[in-house]
Structures are given as C-alpha cells and as structure tokens.
Amino acid sequence: MLRALMYILPLALTIYAFIDCLNTPEDEAKHLPKIAWVFIILLFWVVGPIVWLAAGKLRRAPAGGRTPSEWHRNHRHEWVAPDDNPEFLKSLKDENKQDEAVLKDWEADLRRREEELKKREQGDDAKDGDS
Known part of the structure; x- marks a missing residue:
C-alpha cells in the first residue's frame, strides 16, 4: 500500500x-508564461x-470576479418564495381572471344549449299532442 502511495500522491x-x-x-x-x-x-x-504551487501564480483573490466562486460572491440574487413574490402573485391573479372569464363563457354557453334543448323538447311535446 505504501508503494502505491508513492505513485498516487505525486500523480494527484x-x-x-x-x-x-x-x-x-x-x-x-x-x-513565466502560462504555457x-x-x-x-x-x-x-x-x-x-x-x-507551481509555491511560486507560479498570484495567491490573492482576483478583482472583478474572474473566477467562478468570486463571480458568485459578487452576483448573489435574493431568491424570494413564490408566495412572497409580487410578480408571481400578480401573474396568478391574471391567470385566475382569465380562467374565470373562460368559465363564465362556458356556463353561458351551457345555459344557452340547455334552453335550446328545452325548447326543442317542448316543441316536440306540442307536436306529439297535436297528432
């Protein structure tokens, strides 16, 4: 095991x-140049x-967020829960209004069709009574 460590550690x-x-x-x-x-x-x-680790690169945090971790530290966004997000709540209200409008149209169409059906049935009953 110690022999393997002699090769694995320098390789790592x-x-x-x-x-x-x-x-x-x-x-x-x-x-020196990077290459x-x-x-x-x-x-x-x-x-x-x-x-390289001792003298090859500057060991200070770069300015301007050039590394991914630095960029994330400088560009944090506060995430808001959906029930606290006013834009999300507004979109829900808008969708709800649209859904209610569609539902009202469907209900009106259903009432109209039911009335037409009742008129047809009453007309058929009157014709049957005449014959």
Missing part, C-alpha cells in the same frame, strides 16, 4: 497543479507541481 499533486494552472488567468501566472508552467508541471513530475 500533478493533476491538481495542472488543472489549477489551466484555470488560472494568463495575467496571474508569475515569472511554460504547463510544460514544467507535466515534464518535471514532482518538482514542477510544487514549484
């Missing part, structure tokens, strides 16, 4: 440093990642 360090280097903006790479740091990390398996 190399992968971490490589991804960290790729995610670092070009202007935050110190001393040079990538080659150093990949070619010098143990020393390259350590040098």
Whole structure:
C-alpha cells in the first residue's frame, strides 16, 4: 500500500497543479508564461507541481470576479418564495381572471344549449299532442 502511495500522491499533486494552472488567468501566472508552467508541471513530475504551487501564480483573490466562486460572491440574487413574490402573485391573479372569464363563457354557453334543448323538447311535446 505504501508503494502505491508513492505513485498516487505525486500523480494527484500533478493533476491538481495542472488543472489549477489551466484555470488560472494568463495575467496571474508569475515569472513565466502560462504555457511554460504547463510544460514544467507535466515534464518535471514532482518538482514542477510544487514549484507551481509555491511560486507560479498570484495567491490573492482576483478583482472583478474572474473566477467562478468570486463571480458568485459578487452576483448573489435574493431568491424570494413564490408566495412572497409580487410578480408571481400578480401573474396568478391574471391567470385566475382569465380562467374565470373562460368559465363564465362556458356556463353561458351551457345555459344557452340547455334552453335550446328545452325548447326543442317542448316543441316536440306540442307536436306529439297535436297528432
């Protein structure tokens, strides 16, 4: 197990440093261009990642939200529950008014059809009584 750790630990360090280097903006790479740091990390398996982590990039929080975590810290939106959101409540009222209008139209149409049916039945009954 200890032998495997001798290979896994440097490999994990190399992968971490490589991804960290790729995610670092070009202007935050110190001393060398970023592409040079990538080659150093990949070619010098143990020393390259350590040098990158120690001296390869600026270790301060970047201004302007260039990293995803910084952007999320600066662009937080207050989420409001639906029952506290006035726009959502207004949309519900508008939908409710539309639904009520449709329902009234349906009810009026149903009443009209029922009246027509009653008139037909009364007319049929009067014809049957005459014959």
